[in-house]
Amino acid sequence: ETGVTQSPTHLIKTRGQQVTLRCSSQSGHNTVSWYQQALGQGPQFIFQYYREEENGRGNFPPRFSGLQFPNYSSELNVNALELDDSALYLCASSSGVLRNIQYFGAGTRLSVL
Amino acid sequence: SQQGEEDPQALSIQEGENATMNCSYKTSINNLQWYRQNSGRGLVHLILIRSNEREKHSGRLRVTLDTSKKSSSLLITASRAADTASYFCATDADGGSQGNLIFGKGTKLSVKP
Secondary structure, eight states: SSSSSOOOOEEEEEETTOEEEEOOOOOTOOOEEEEEETSSOOOEEEEEEEOOOOEEOOOTTEEEEEETTTTSEEEEEEOOOGGGGGGEEEEEEESSSSSSOOEEEEOOOEEEE | OOEEEESEEEEEEEETSOOOEEEEOOOOOOOEEEEETTSSSSSEEEEEEEETSSEETTTTEEEEEETTTTTTEEESSOOOOGOOOOEEEEGGGGGGOOOOEEEOOOEEEEEEE
């Protein structure tokens, strides 16, 4: 167990809807990264938050947005859901921004119908 | 985009045999990590090797890194059924400027009892 918890574990939405995924980071960690993992693929970096500020973003459109709270927990919001957004969304926390080992939660499985 | 490419995509062995997985990457790195993922769950960090290291051991795991060839290998000795999982290599992006990880597509290892 990594101490990183994600909720919900599974979610079903329809195209065009909005979704919010939540992540509680491991105690003592101030950095949270979000990844999208399509079936049969490796995780792809969405964005990272460090001390409540976005600190890097991957190749994802603006309808993917996030927040980090003072307790370092984080949310991932996706607007105007598309079928291709169906994936496992992984949150990872670490204790620093650069070159640190990341500790992953179990993920949220999102299905868009 | 995918930085690392694991080879083979799938590997099936008998319990007690050794398993070797390879990873190639494209740009310069500060470190390379290997992660394990059980059946669509979260990723678990296995080992990190820095760019100035050539070999590293952790229990039954042995990792090598050849920066001139931009490649790494993960050896699992005396494999067990519990080692059945997908294995991913991950590198820091663009020399670690953003702290995010770039993953390959993974090697799916099946260890038969």
